[in-house]
Amino acid sequence: MNSLPVRLLAGAILIALAYATAADALPEHSPVPGGVAVVPLPAAATGAPTYRKRRVMVARFGDERFAIVGIPLSAKTGAHTLHLGSESVSFPVQDKAYREQRLTIKNRRQVNPLPEDLERIRRDRSEMDSAFRHFAAGPAVTEFSLPAEGPISSPFGLKRFLNDQPRSPHSGLDIAAPEGAPIAAPAPGRVTAVGDYFFNGKTVLVDHGQGLVTMYCHMSATTVAVGDQVQEGDLLGRIGQTGRVTGAHLHWSVSLNDVRVDPNLFLRSNNAAP
Ligand SMILES: [Zn+2]
Structure with a gap:
């Protein structure tokens, strides 16, 4: 017998299996400001965990479920809490010292915008914020390849001074x-x-599901449109120097539960079993 209900049921089971697929690897556990905490969830807990009132990514590895939590650069050290319905799980956040960087920007308007720029900056910010805050259900993406070839010219987390400000x-x-x-x-x-944003120039944001969102800035050209589904390796655009820059480069941001984290933690070469 292969009635419609049976086929629908088989389809539902296949979808459920796909969502339960174990991650090949988990991001690097780095419980520091700007890092990612990989927190084992109690076996009995089945709910969706939240951190600072935002849903967080859950990935399976072996028989276990792990919360993959983005920690803000502004986080204080000490115990942080994940909420799971009526339960909670805490994890320690450790200190990390980031270096300073001083840059000289020739276009002073990009350091101290004019009053007429502020409306555009607010619009840009709200468009990016809503992309960063989106939580799409689906399997967890836990590994990235590098989006461009070239030396790292500026690492994540530097304390920045632009024209000494x-x-x-x-x-x-x-x-x-x-x-x-x-x-x-x-x-x-x-x-x-x-x-095409005031500070970030020509920019693309990609939603990988479960609150994991990546952003590509300062492009000379974008080659995708909102709604496009992309696969690993698909062209998003081209390196440029649009927006506030000191030269041609890609600024790549990785956001997890609306928190910008160190992209290195998701790079395939860094990932390992917990
Ligand atoms: Zn940058």
């Missing part, structure tokens, strides 16, 4: 490459924003 710490990783070089998706996902 303190600014937000560096929320991504910079890869130096010649203008026009390709930028490729580091994992499957869906394009959720394509913009």
